[in-house]
Amino acid sequence: MRRLLGEEKLRHRELDLLSYSYDSSFLTQTGDFRPDVIVVARSAADVAATVRYAHEHDVPVVPRGAGTGQTGGAVAARGGIVLDLSPLNRILELDADNLQVICEPGVVHADLNAFLAKRRLFFPPDPGSTKMCTVGGMAANNSRGMRAIKYGSTGDYVLGLDVILPSGETITTGSVGSRALQSSSGLDLTRLFVGSEGMLGVITRLRLKVLPLPASRGLVLAAFDVLEDSGKAVLAVFQAGVLPSAIEILDSSAIKAVNLYKPGLDLPAAEAVLLFELDGNKPGVAHDAQRVAEVVCQFTPRVRWADEPKQVAALWEGRSVVGAASGQVRPGATRVYAGEDICVPIARVPEALRGIQDISGKYETIVVTYGHIASGNLHAAPVIDMASAGERERVGYVAEEIHELALRLGGTVTGEHGVGLTRRAYMTREHGPALATMSLLKNALDPQGIMNPGKTFPE
Numbered sequence: 001m002r003r004l005l006g007e008e009k010l011r012h013r014e015l016d017l018l019s020y021s022y023d024s025s026f027l028t029q030t031g032d033f034r035p036d037v038i039v040v041a042r043s044a045a046d047v048a049a050t051v052r053y054a055h056e057h058d059v060p061v062v063p064r065g066a067g068t069g070q071t072g073g074a075v076a077a078r079g080g081i082v083l084d085l086s087p088l089n090r091i092l093e094l095d096a097d098n099l100q101v102i103c104e105p106g107v108v109h110a111d112l113n114a115f116l117a118k119r120r121l122f123f124p125p126d127p128g129s130t131k132m133c134t135v136g137g138m139a140a141n142n143s144r145g146m147r148a149i150k151y152g153s154t155g156d157y158v159l160g161l162d163v164i165l166p167s168g169e170t171i172t173t174g175s176v177g178s179r180a181l182q183s184s185s186g187l188d189l190t191r192l193f194v195g196s197e198g199m200l201g202v203i204t205r206l207r208l209k210v211l212p213l214p215a216s217r218g219l220v221l222a223a224f225d226v227l228e229d230s231g232k233a234v235l236a237v238f239q240a241g242v243l244p245s246a247i248e249i250l251d252s253s254a255i256k257a258v259n260l261y262k263p264g265l266d267l268p269a270a271e272a273v274l275l276f277e278l279d280g281n282k283p284g285v286a287h288d289a290q291r292v293a294e295v296v297c298q299f300t301p302r303v304r305w306a307d308e309p310k311q312v313a314a315l316w317e318g319r320s321v322v323g324a325a326s327g328q329v330r331p332g333a334t335r336v337y338a339g340e341d342i343c344v345p346i347a348r349v350p351e352a353l354r355g356i357q358d359i360s361g362k363y364e365t366i367v368v369t370y371g372h373i374a375s376g377n378l379h380a381a382p383v384i385d386m387a388s389a390g391e392r393e394r395v396g397y398v399a400e401e402i403h404e405l406a407l408r409l410g411g412t413v414t415g416e417h418g419v420g421l422t423r424r425a426y427m428t429r430e431h432g433p434a435l436a437t438m439s440l441l442k443n444a445l446d447p448q449g450i451m452n453p454g455k456t457f458p459e
């Protein structure tokens with residue numbers, strides 16, 4: 001590999017191997033996921049050379065963006081090469097007339113949107129990890145975010161990809177040389193690689209659809225004394241014909257966490273707080289915000305709304321900080337990412353929230369819950385003492401029961417974060433015979449099983 005790539009692109013000191021053995025999942029803090037070597041790619045040619053080497057020598061190769069994934073997807077489950085794509089971070093071309101942008105996989109999501117905002121455009125998927133995660137990682141995980149109810153998933157904006165297959169060959173999906181915004185030509189390989197979690201090939205270039213940036217945003221905040229009323233309010237807003245750009249929920253533990261973290265925000269004490277975001281032109285936003293406030297008033301009198309940017313930002317801040325705030329509910333303890341991404345039918349969100357509270361009680365483990373209620377995607381955040389072996393073990397049961405709850409309610413174990421290592425055990429149950437078809441596709445493209453082995457498919 002030295003001869004092939006040069007020493008400067010390789011990392012193999014113990015500290016490097018250790019650094020690359022984690023992502024944001026709790027799982028990677030509990031085992032040893034060190035690779036044998038890291039390749040820091042500087043070009044698509046480096047990626048192709050690395051994959052060809054892996055193919056020739058039958059060595060595992062694991063693509064990696066920023067390592068913000070929460071499933072162990074970007075770590076080496078079976079040793080081999082971790083391929084760091086973060087230096088491939090150039091925005092190659094903005095084709096504003098055709099509403100698309102071409103970029104390398106290591107571009108950080110927030111950087112892309114800062115670049116687009118200057119041209120009054122935006123790339124709508126909006127993960128909470130925006131300041132860290134890469135667009136390559138987002139496509140590989142089919143990431144979503146708070147605005148998925150209105151704008152959909154990353155996959156909805158991927159028009160085409162350059163992918164280096166496990167054989168080392170490069171293909172372009174979405175029609176070579178096309179600048180069309182849609183296509184019905186051939187099998188949809190773009191969709192196949194989106195969400196494939198680095199198991200079918202390495203993405204080295206993305207053609208992404210962008211949209212005009214909404215001129216204005218408004219926010220409605222409502223506090224509920226009865227958890228179930230929050231679910232009813234969401235359905236009532238949809239039935240009133242309003243489609244907010246986001247609806248977020250904080251349960252009582254999340255409200256407490258935010259108030260401990262930033263007392264100035266002074267979120268109302270309640271069983272649940274909902275935040276409805278509206279976007280569009282200013283008069284339309286004001287109209288919709290008032291309409292949401294009227295509808296929600298049927299369920300609670302505690303409703304506020306704003307459409308001035310500073311007021312909107314102030315109301316939104318509670319939601320923005322909740323991830324970081326979760327650990328505050330127990331001094332000295334840590335929020336861990338386990339069982340953190342279930343998605344249930346929206347009408348069953350209140351049941352899911354109650355269910356999570358029951359699991360929290362059963363295992364005497366604090367679980368702070370918040371998430372994208374509009375699409376039923378809930379983030380449960382167990383808070384544990386990392387020094388306690390008993391608590392580290394118990395959190396595994398908590399995550400397991402939360403996943404079981406999601407399946408029982410007719411949902412899925414992952415709404416946006418993916419499967420990786422942490423949710424393989426549920427794949428047979430979730431997909432039935434369709435899992436064998438997934439396995440056929442994987443084996444057809446990667447018969448040696450070198451591309452991110454050990455992920456998604458149960459052992």
Ligand SMILES: Cc1cc2nc3c(=O)[nH]c(=O)nc-3n(C[C@H](O)[C@H](O)[C@H](O)COP(=O)(O)OP(=O)(O)OC[C@H]3O[C@@H](n4cnc5c(N)ncnc54)[C@H](O)[C@@H]3O)c2cc1C
Nearest residue numbers: 065066067068069073128134136137138140143144198203
């Ligand atoms: C605080 C926080 C908030 C988050 N909020 C959200 C959220 O709101 N919505 C959401 O969807 N996710 C969220 N996530 C999860 C995570 O940020 C996303 O899944 C993100 O898209 C991962 O990007 P990454 O660059 O870090 O990818 P990595 O973690 O490096 O990799 C993720 C997966 O993609 C594969 N991969 C990476 N790059 C490539 C490539 N170029 N080609 C092929 N495969 C590749 C890896 O092998 C791995 O399987 C959050 C994470 C954190 C820590």
